[in-house]
Amino acid sequence: MPRRVLDNPIVLAVLGLLLEQPSHPYQMLAELRTRSDNHAAAVNRGSLYNVVAALTEAGWATVQGQQRSGNRPEKTVYALTQAGHEELVRRLDSHIRHPEREFSQFLGAVAYLGALGPGGAVDALSERARRLRERTAADAERLAEARKAGVPRLHVIEAEYAIGLARSETAWIEAVIDDIRTGALTWPAESEGNRTTDAHENA
Numbered sequence: 001m002p003r004r005v006l007d008n009p010i011v012l013a014v015l016g017l018l019l020e021q022p023s024h025p026y027q028m029l030a031e032l033r034t035r036s037d038n039h040a041a042a043v044n045r046g047s048l049y050n051v052v053a054a055l056t057e058a059g060w061a062t063v064q065g066q067q068r069s070g071n072r073p074e075k076t077v078y079a080l081t082q083a084g085h086e087e088l089v090r091r092l093d094s095h096i097r098h099p100e101r102e103f104s105q106f107l108g109a110v111a112y113l114g115a116l117g118p119g120g121a122v123d124a125l126s127e128r129a130r131r132l133r134e135r136t137a138a139d140a141e142r143l144a145e146a147r148k149a150g151v152p153r154l155h156v157i158e159a160e161y162a163i164g165l166a167r168s169e170t171a172w173i174e175a176v177i178d179d180i181r182t183g184a185l186t187w188p189a190e191s192e193g194n195r196t197t198d199a200h201e202n203a
Contacts, residue, residue, distance in 0.1 A: 005054040010043050015088040018080035022064045060084030118180050129173045136166040
């Protein structure tokens with residue numbers, strides 16, 4: 001198994017799931033997709049099975065047994081080893097201590113915000129802010145329900161963090177929109193002229 005498989009971002013998540021309880025890959029996949037939009041986009045059955053195989057080969061996970069549900073084929077259940085627990089702690093400690101510059105699609109897009117022109121930028125940013133507010137409100141409601149149901153705060157701390165990030169991003173976007181509207185954030189005259197010419201040529 002290539003060593004780079006152990007560099008897959010979902011390795012940490014899988015080790016965390018196995019810390020909670022022994023699981024089979026199908027159960028892990030469902031749980032990852034339920035818990036995180038990022039994992040839902042990044043993980044698929046093939047990549048997950050490769051990660052589990054790599055963890056087993058590295059000695060971080062071990063086969064605990066087989067599980068059967070009804071007439072379905074048996075599923076292999078994996079458990080975390082002591083070495084896997086130590087690796088999980090090492091990775092958690094490192095990720096929490098050292099902030100990394102994580103690239104996102106929004107970061108890449110906002111770098112070229114000028115190409116939209118002031119009006120286009122305001123429209124796009126306003127819609128993103130609206131969508132973020134709606135999503136954050138829904139996430140906050142689910143978090144409140146979980147806490148009300150007795151789920152310890154530490155068990156949903158990542159949801160709290162994600163909500164905080166979304167609220168900070170929304171506040172930044174709204175501040176940029178205000179700066180565009182008041183003229184504090186300006187567009188080069190040449191850029192505006194090119195957009196106007198292009199619009200006339202395409203009309």
